[in-house]
Amino acid sequence: MSISFASALGIHDKALSFRAQRAEVLANNMANADTPNFKARDLDFAAVLAEQSSKAQGGQFQLNRNNSRHIEADGFPVGDSSLLYRTPAAPSLDQNTVDLQLEQASYAENSVQFQASFTLLNSKFKGLIGAIRGE
Numbered sequence: 001m002s003i004s005f006a007s008a009l010g011i012h013d014k015a016l017s018f019r020a021q022r023a024e025v026l027a028n029n030m031a032n033a034d035t036p037n038f039k040a041r042d043l044d045f046a047a048v049l050a051e052q053s054s055k056a057q058g059g060q061f062q063l064n065r066n067n068s069r070h071i072e073a074d075g076f077p078v079g080d081s082s083l084l085y086r087t088p089a090a091p092s093l094d095q096n097t098v099d100l101q102l103e104q105a106s107y108a109e110n111s112v113q114f115q116a117s118f119t120l121l122n123s124k125f126k127g128l129i130g131a132i133r134g135e
Helices: 005-009 012-031 045-057 100-133
Strands: 041-043 083-085
Touching: 012 041, 012 045, 012 100
Parallel strands: none
Antiparallel strands: 041 083
């Protein structure tokens, strides 16, 4: 009997990947906090995970490209609607929508959730190793 990682791990490996991608988006926002006209973005984690879960159940997990000249990437598709612009709480003179305190709080929350996902995935692997060894 073979072990299927897809059925053993469920969606947790994809969740970990999306958390890492969200960390990149939030870090990019923080890096551009002083850039004029920069628009803060964020990844709607729940929507992305639900979409990918439904695609995985249907046997379809791939990138969507809306132009044949776009380069394929590992991660969310080019032009994905789940990467949204953040609405600023207060207007700024230089049209920058980054609120550094909000970005730092979101990054910290995402970091804790990433660690929780990683811990869960780690325990799943330990369980699989224990099953293989017959413990």
